[in-house]
Amino acid sequence: MIESIKNFSSDFFVTGDPLIYGADVSIVLVMVAIIFVLTYFKKWKWLWSEWLTTVDHKKIGIMYLIASLLMLFRGGVDAILMRTQLAFPNMDFLPSDKYNEIFTTHGTIMILFMAMPLMFALFNMVVPLQIGARDVAYPFLNAVSFWTFFFGAMLFNLSFVIGGSPDAGWLSYAPLSETQFSEGPGQNYYIWGIQISGIGSLASGINFLVTILKMRAPGMKLMKMPMFSWSVLSSCIIIIFAFPILTVTLGLLFIDRYFGANFFTLAGGGNPMYYVNLIWMWGHPEVYLVVLPAFGVFSEVVATFSKKKIFGYKSMVFALLSISLLSFFTWVHHFFTMADYKVDAFFAITTMAIAIPTGVKVFNWMFTMFRGRIQMKPPMLWTIAFIPTFLVGGATGVMLAVAPADFQYHNSYFLIAHFHQVLIGGVVFGFFSGIYYWWPKIFGFSLNEKLGLWAFWLWNIGFYVTFMPQYALGFMGMPRRVSTYGWDMGWAPLNFISTIGAFLMGAGFIFQVWQIVYSIKHRNKEGAADPWDGRTLEWSIPSPPPEYNFAIIPKVSEQDDWWYKKQKGLTKVKEDYKPIHMPKNSGIPFIMGGFWFITGFGLTFEWTWMGIIGLIGVATSIVVRHLDNDTDYYIPVDEIERTEARIGGTR
Amino acid sequence: MTTEKHTEHHSSFQSYVTGFLFSIVLTIIPLVLVLNDMLENPLLLVIILLAACFQFVIQIYYFMHLRENKNRGYIVLALIVGIIIVVTVVGGSAWVMNF
Amino acid sequence: MSQSTAGKIDHHNEEEHHDTSSIKIFGFWIFLISDLILFSVLFATYVVLRTRYSGGPTGAELFEVPIFVAETFILLTSSFTSGLATLGLQQGKVKTVINWLIVTVVLGIAFVGLEVTEFITLVEEGATISTSAFLSAFYVLVGTHGLHVSAGIIWMISTIFQLSRYGITEETNRKTQVVSLYWHFLDVVWIFIFTVVYLLGVM
Ligand code: HEM
Numbered sequence: 001m002i003e004s005i006k007n008f009s010s011d012f013f014v015t016g017d018p019l020i021y022g023a024d025v026s027i028v029l030v031m032v033a034i035i036f037v038l039t040y041f042k043k044w045k046w047l048w049s050e051w052l053t054t055v056d057h058k059k060i061g062i063m064y065l066i067a068s069l070l071m072l073f074r075g076g077v078d079a080i081l082m083r084t085q086l087a088f089p090n091m092d093f094l095p096s097d098k099y100n101e102i103f104t105t106h107g108t109i110m111i112l113f114m115a116m117p118l119m120f121a122l123f124n125m126v127v128p129l130q131i132g133a134r135d136v137a138y139p140f141l142n143a144v145s146f147w148t149f150f151f152g153a154m155l156f157n158l159s160f161v162i163g164g165s166p167d168a169g170w171l172s173y174a175p176l177s178e179t180q181f182s183e184g185p186g187q188n189y190y191i192w193g194i195q196i197s198g199i200g201s202l203a204s205g206i207n208f209l210v211t212i213l214k215m216r217a218p219g220m221k222l223m224k225m226p227m228f229s230w231s232v233l234s235s236c237i238i239i240i241f242a243f244p245i246l247t248v249t250l251g252l253l254f255i256d257r258y259f260g261a262n263f264f265t266l267a268g269g270g271n272p273m274y275y276v277n278l279i280w281m282w283g284h285p286e287v288y289l290v291v292l293p294a295f296g297v298f299s300e301v302v303a304t305f306s307k308k309k310i311f312g313y314k315s316m317v318f319a320l321l322s323i324s325l326l327s328f329f330t331w332v333h334h335f336f337t338m339a340d341y342k343v344d345a346f347f348a349i350t351t352m353a354i355a356i357p358t359g360v361k362v363f364n365w366m367f368t369m370f371r372g373r374i375q376m377k378p379p380m381l382w383t384i385a386f387i388p389t390f391l392v393g394g395a396t397g398v399m400l401a402v403a404p405a406d407f408q409y410h411n412s413y414f415l416i417a418h419f420h421q422v423l424i425g426g427v428v429f430g431f432f433s434g435i436y437y438w439w440p441k442i443f444g445f446s447l448n449e450k451l452g453l454w455a456f457w458l459w460n461i462g463f464y465v466t467f468m469p470q471y472a473l474g475f476m477g478m479p480r481r482v483s484t485y486g487w488d489m490g491w492a493p494l495n496f497i498s499t500i501g502a503f504l505m506g507a508g509f510i511f512q513v514w515q516i517v518y519s520i521k522h523r524n525k526e527g528a529a530d531p532w533d534g535r536t537l538e539w540s541i542p543s544p545p546p547e548y549n550f551a552i553i554p555k556v557s558e559q560d561d562w563w564y565k566k567q568k569g570l571t572k573v574k575e576d577y578k579p580i581h582m583p584k585n586s587g588i589p590f591i592m593g594g595f596w597f598i599t600g601f602g603l604t605f606e607w608t609w610m611g612i613i614g615l616i617g618v619a620t621s622i623v624v625r626h627l628d629n630d631t632d633y634y635i636p637v638d639e640i641e642r643t644e645a646r647i648g649g650t651r
Numbered sequence: 652m653t654t655e656k657h658t659e660h661h662s663s664f665q666s667y668v669t670g671f672l673f674s675i676v677l678t679i680i681p682l683v684l685v686l687n688d689m690l691e692n693p694l695l696l697v698i699i700l701l702a703a704c705f706q707f708v709i710q711i712y713y714f715m716h717l718r719e720n721k722n723r724g725y726i727v728l729a730l731i732v733g734i735i736i737v738v739t740v741v742g743g744s745a746w747v748m749n750f
Numbered sequence: 751m752s753q754s755t756a757g758k759i760d761h762h763n764e765e766e767h768h769d770t771s772s773i774k775i776f777g778f779w780i781f782l783i784s785d786l787i788l789f790s791v792l793f794a795t796y797v798v799l800r801t802r803y804s805g806g807p808t809g810a811e812l813f814e815v816p817i818f819v820a821e822t823f824i825l826l827t828s829s830f831t832s833g834l835a836t837l838g839l840q841q842g843k844v845k846t847v848i849n850w851l852i853v854t855v856v857l858g859i860a861f862v863g864l865e866v867t868e869f870i871t872l873v874e875e876g877a878t879i880s881t882s883a884f885l886s887a888f889y890v891l892v893g894t895h896g897l898h899v900s901a902g903i904i905w906m907i908s909t910i911f912q913l914s915r916y917g918i919t920e921e922t923n924r925k926t927q928v929v930s931l932y933w934h935f936l937d938v939v940w941i942f943i944f945t946v947v948y949l950l951g952v953m
């Protein structure tokens with residue numbers, strides 16, 4: 001008996017590695033600390049009724065932000081571990097199986113559990129405010145999105161201490177990810193972590209698409225809508241069409257593993273290349289859908305800090321929409337080496353075509369700045385840093401898109417440098433810029449600029465120091481995903497430099513955390529309502545906005561309506577309040593997320609009974625919600641009056 | 652709201668019956684063609700696929716009230732893009748995987 | 751929405767009403783289109799792996815014409831009856847709505863029953879999901895549709911329950927419309943399964 005428990009737990013828990021024991025201890029400590037703090041300050045009820053059950057898009061946005069920063073930390077630690085292992089030849093800091101696990105979790109976490117939620121944080125924090133709405137189209141569904149993302153991410157991260165991490169790369173190519181080569185729960189964690197959070201992503205895509213199309217303030221024609229909202233719309237279009245592809249791909253992989261089907265197996269007529277085909281049919285649109293909102297942020301920031309309307313509004317809109325469609329026609333450039341040359345030729349052309357609208361956007365930003373009164377505020381700094389970085393990333397992308405040349409660069413460090421250039425220089429810098437820009441709006445105080453400047457320079461210098469050498473390493477033939485190399489290859493100096501850069505970026509992150517903590521302590525609430533002299537509706541209301549956002553829904557007549565009203569002195573509104581219709585909080589999304597977690601955990605360990613219990617729970621939550629007809633309420637006028645007087649709204 | 656509802660176009664019993672009859676016919680034609688080997692392959696394939704596509708249109712037109720939907724503009728646009736993606740996914744995969 | 755009174759008549763108060771029902775139905779359409787993409791990937795999989803029998807049985811050997819023809823007509827008819835339910839909605843007759851929905855549910859159950867029997871027979875003949883890539887693709891495509899139909903049945907029952915309890919309100923009206931949209935959609939998907947899987951299979 002004791003013996004069997006021992007056996008079970010040594011399989012169940014990951015053992016034998018000081019790193020993991022360290023993680024175990026710190027997880028337990030953090031949990032105890034959280035429970036203690038919540039109990040000591042009697043905050044359980046507050047946590048439940050203010051946060052866990054909220055359907056308010058602003059609070060959901062904040063939760064996304066916190067979760068994604070935690071994931072940035074986890075993914076960043078992975079990166080630093082990998083770079084440490086590669087700093088010198090013949091290092092044995094990480095054995096090769098651990099190295100495989102770490103590059104897998106790094107990639108998966110950074111794209112799916114860091115970039116995606118950070119993007120959703122911005123969607124939630126900004127879109128309803130920017131279009132003059134009181135919430136998203138489906139507030140309840142929005143909460144479901146968050147909690148499925150959250151529990152999916154938790155499930156994935158659990159693999160580090162229980163059962164073992166996946167190790168087949170961030171896209172888990174078959175046949176490596178099939179049972180034959182990856183037995184055990186690691187790969188299942190990958191599948192279920194992503195599947196569960198994928199439900200949330202799809203739901204958010206639909207939610208924000210409908211919000212933008214149907215919830216705009218009166219008078220805001222589509223062609224007067226702020227550019228960030230346009231970029232969100234384009235991104236949502238991609239989500240809606242691309243995420244079902246991912247769901248099926250991973251579903252088929254799981255069916256292969258669980259029911260012994262033969263989709264991607266080597267035997268039984270299956271075809272592993274078909275997995276590669278499917279995953280990139282989602283994967284390429286995916287990388288574009290995370291970058292489009294960053295483009296949106298740059299457009300807002302450039303206009304605000306140049307004190308000019310965005311240049312070429314129509315061409316910007318056109319570029320965004322054409323990118324979202326074109327992104328579905330390039331997927332084969334990720335596996336030129338596997339496909340037929342005629343197929344390659346076609347996809348090389350479509351890939352280059354997508355560079356055109358991207359280029360249009362860069363020119364428009366430059367023209368917007370041209371002759372503008374540029375103010376070098378933190379959000380603007382990140383935007384300006386982005387432009388050259390992204391140009392290089394785009395250029396190297398086009399180099400990779402030349403199919404015959406790609407046979408050389410494919411799976412080398414050149415590729416690694418390319419996509420980090422676009423993902424860090426484009427997506428991460430863009431989202432940082434957005435967070436710095438809208439932070440005062442959501443939290444009601446501004447961030448310390450000096451610490452922010454340190455973070456900015458560390459990230460930027462660190463970025464170039466890390467990735468420029470990697471292009472050269474790619475030319476020198478260093479392949480991706482090697483855990484070590486010999487002195488004789490001549491790769492040592494560049495690798496060492498690259499590692500230094502990684503630590504610099506890590507330091508940048510620490511400065512950002514410090515900046516946030518410092519600014520929370522020394523709250524500077526001055527002018528938080530409209531600190532940058534903004535142009536769009538979100539700056540017309542107090543910071544942080546009341547739960548209903550707009551006491552009076554604005555009537556829009558111009559593009560950059562708030563700027564126009566400020567110029568014309570039309571900012572006063574008649575205080576003619578009406579009762580406001582709001583959705584009620586609900587615990588169901590959180591509970592449903594919990595059941596998804598149980599489902600995912602059960603299926604990960606192939607404990608069918610547990611999976612079934614979880615699914616029954618999920619289904620029950622849905623039915624309970626379907627039967628519930630008491631889902632909203634009205635805020636009476638006197639309460640609105642009191643709130644507005646307290647926060648100094650309706651100027 | 653109620654006033655608005657009444658101005659909307661309403662589908663009738665008749666339109667449902669028409670739709671139903673259409674779809675039965677469009678099911679029977681390919682069935683008969685296939686079971687009796689009445690045509691040669693490329694043509695047969697085209698005809699049965701066309702019949703399926705027609706049914707798709709019929710269901711949307713007669714059953715799914717798309718005509719009366721306030722947001723039909725957006726929905727039709729989304730459907731068109733959706734169909735483009737469907738064709739890309741099915742046709743593209745077949746092309747990429749077939750050599 | 752029953753508590754709302756005075757504010758509603760004032761039509762300047764549009765923010766009250768970005769018209770919840772039509773927005774929800776719109777969102778559901780978008781969901782259906784994304785579900786269409788989901789099925790298209792399963793179709794693509796079937797098309798790519800269609801001839802990978804790996805020594806196992808082929809479609810022509812397995813598919814039984816009477817069964818899939820019966821399935822097709824049952825589902826077609828149920829799509830029609832669920833349409834008649836929404837017609838009853840417009841006329842404000844709860845009884846009609848409920849009755850047609852019940853007919854639809856019964857037809858749906860018959861469909862799922864037939865499909866389950868079909869699968870059981872196939873498995874007994876030794877054609878399982880692991881026999882070949884062709885059969886994997888077949889089971890997953892047809893099975894995913896069957897699961898959708900089963901979910902639709904539960905959903906419809908829950909709707910019937912609410913209709914009989916609350917009558918036709920704005921909420922139940924919308925819920926009925928949405929579930930019947932879903933049902934028509936499943937019929938559309940089935941038409942393609944009928945064509946691409948069964949007809950091409952026996953050709
Ligand atoms: C001008 C636009 C771009 C072009 C022409 C382009 C082209 C390419 C090509 C041809 C590859 C495949 C190389 C190979 O595997 O050998 C690639 C890989 C990649 N690109 Fe881009 N790209 C562009 C922009 C972007 C953007 C904006 C992102 C993300 C925000 C991105 C993210 C990635 C990623 C993540 C990979 C590699 C994934 C992997 O193999 O694990 N690219 N790119």
Ligand SMILES: [Cu+2]
Nearest residue numbers: 284331333334
């Ligand atoms: Cu790509």
